[in-house]
Amino acid sequence: MFQFFRYYNNTSFFLSLSLCLLFSLPSLFPARTLPGDFLPADLSPNATWNNFVNFIDAGKGANFSGMSELKKYFHRFGYLQIVPDNFTDLFDDNLEYAVQNYQKNLGLTVTGRLDAGTVTQIMAPRCGVSDARKTSSSDEIHVTKHYAYFYGQPRWRGSSHTTLTYAFSRDHTIDYLSPSDVKDAFRRSFSRWSSVIPVNFTESDTYSTADIKIGFYGGDHGDGEPFDGVLGVLAHAFSPENGRLHLDDAETWAVDFKSSKSKAAVDLESVATHEIGHILGLAHSSVKDAIMYPSLSPRTKKVDLKIDDVEGIQALYGSNPDFSYSSLMESDISSGWVIGRSIKWLTYLVLVIVGILL
Ligand SMILES: [Zn+2]
Ligand SMILES: [Zn+2]
Numbered sequence: 623m624f625q626f627f628r629y630y631n632n633t634s635f636f637l638s639l640s641l642c643l644l645f646s647l648p649s650l651f652p653a654r655t656l657p658g659d660f661l662p663a664d665l666s667p668n669a670t671w672n673n674f675v676n677f678i679d680a681g682k683g684a685n686f687s688g689m690s691e692l693k694k695y696f697h698r699f700g701y702l703q704i705v706p707d708n709f710t711d712l713f714d715d716n717l718e719y720a721v722q723n724y725q726k727n728l729g730l731t732v733t734g735r736l737d738a739g740t741v742t743q744i745m746a747p748r749c750g751v752s753d754a755r756k757t758s759s760s761d762e763i764h765v766t767k768h769y770a771y772f773y774g775q776p777r778w779r780g781s782s783h784t785t786l787t788y789a790f791s792r793d794h795t796i797d798y799l800s801p802s803d804v805k806d807a808f809r810r811s812f813s814r815w816s817s818v819i820p821v822n823f824t825e826s827d828t829y830s831t832a833d834i835k836i837g838f839y840g841g842d843h844g845d846g847e848p849f850d851g852v853l854g855v856l857a858h859a860f861s862p863e864n865g866r867l868h869l870d871d872a873e874t875w876a877v878d879f880k881s882s883k884s885k886a887a888v889d890l891e892s893v894a895t896h897e898i899g900h901i902l903g904l905a906h907s908s909v910k911d912a913i914m915y916p917s918l919s920p921r922t923k924k925v926d927l928k929i930d931d932v933e934g935i936q937a938l939y940g941s942n943p944d945f946s947y948s949s950l951m952e953s954d955i956s957s958g959w960v961i962g963r964s965i966k967w968l969t970y971l972v973l974v975i976v977g978i979l980l
Contacts, residue, residue: 671695671745671854674736681735684713695744696720699916700754727753728916729768729908747888748917749896750847750858755905769914769934770905772861777903777938778821778833779863784939787826788812791837796871803877804890808836811894814925815902818932819939833863834901838871852886853920857893859900867897879921892924904934 670691677686690709693716696702697709701720718734725732728743755770778784790804805825812823826832842848847858849870859867869875875890876882899914907914912930929950936945 674741674745677736678738678741679736680713682713682715682718685711686713687711689713689717692744693717693720696724698752699724700752724753727755727906727908729910743917746917746919747853747856749893749900749906750849750855751900751906751916753906753916768908768912769930769937770907771903771934771938772905775903775938776862784820785822785824786833787824787831788834788836789826789829789832791829791835794837794839794843794871796838796875799875799877799890807877807891808894811891811898811925814895814927815898815935816942818927818942818945819902819935820942821902821939832865834865834867834898836867836869838869838875840871843868853888856888856918857897859897861900862903865901867894867901869893869897876921879923886920888918888920889923889925892918892922895925895927899931899935902935903938904931907931907934 673688674692674695677684677689677692680686680689689711693702693709696717697704701724702716704716721736721740722732722734724730724744725734725740730740730743731737733740754773756773756775778786788808790801790808795801796804809825816822823834829835840849841851845866845868847868849855849868849872851870851872853873855870856873857867857869869890874882874884874887876884876887877890879887879889896913896918904914906916907930909915909928909930912928913924913926914931914934918924927950929947932945932947932950
């Protein structure tokens with residue numbers, strides 16, 4: 623009896639500790655900074671998005687001047703399907719649903735309100751590709767998978783070992799980085815993807831016939847996805863087998879932050895790696911550390927593929943025979959993938975203990 627009592631007490635303690643850990647996990651992460659802290663006001667990155675800071679703490683029923691602009695934002699990125707002409711400044715049911723889906727897709731706490739963390743995320747510089755996506759059919763079972771595909775799950779066809787060519791536009795360039803620096807950044811970006819899937823990339827001098835066409839464009843450049851100046855939308859790319867990869871020429875693109883002092887400098891290689899993921903068929907991921915997460919802060923280098931990216935792209939193309947997961951594990955130790963699996967195993971452990979007790 624004594625033994626049982628003691629065992630029960632120890633187990634209770636562990637059970638309580640486990641549950642406390644489960645529910646206190648969010649507090650283990652650093653608090654999000656407010657937009658003003660991470661986007662210097664003098665940058666004026668995107669006047670419309672900057673105004674969203676006025677909506678912090680707004681929820682359903684609120685009526686704020688300019689809320690219709692936020693609805694346009696959600697419409698643009700795939701969260702509101704109704705006709706933009708009908709947008710009002712009322713925080714209505716549709717907007718609440720959009721906010722909830724946005725929070726879910728971006729890996730935020732789902733509150734349905736415009737809390738500070740959500741508004742910060744909305745204002746962050748990001749990719750122009752919509753967040754509308756086809757998630758894996760097994761998502762509901764394997765909750766730790768967060769990668770996604772475009773509708774129809776398009777990919778490049780061809781033999782099992784494909785070679786895709788890429789070329790840079792001669793007309794749409796930037797003059798403050800050397801062509802070799804730009805090419806080197808892209809070569810490294812392509813090589814990260816080719817190291818995990820059986821697809822090779824080779825540079826071509828013939829832009830018109832290359833599979834992947836890369837260029838720097840400003841404003842409305844004829845593909846229905848106009849760029850918006852400094853920060854805001856940084857770049858976009860099209861799903862397979864379109865091949866167009868466009869970078870906003872209004873950004874201060876950098877290959878080395880030591881020589882590029884601008885507070886608004888954006889790392890070219892990080893954005894290139896992300897956009898190549900779209901070119902290959904990946905949509906946006908809700909794993910914050912993944913390359914396919916939609917936003918990237920200025921002066922941030924984020925170039926390593928995470929397990930979520932690798933699982934997503936290998937499900938489309940298969941694995942490169944030389945690829946090994948062990949090389950990824952170290953860099954991915956703090957990622958949501960590992961945390962997600964830890965939570966899952968901790969939950970199993972708690973359930974097993976409860977089962978033993980009963
Ligand atoms: Zn993107
Ligand atoms: Zn474009």
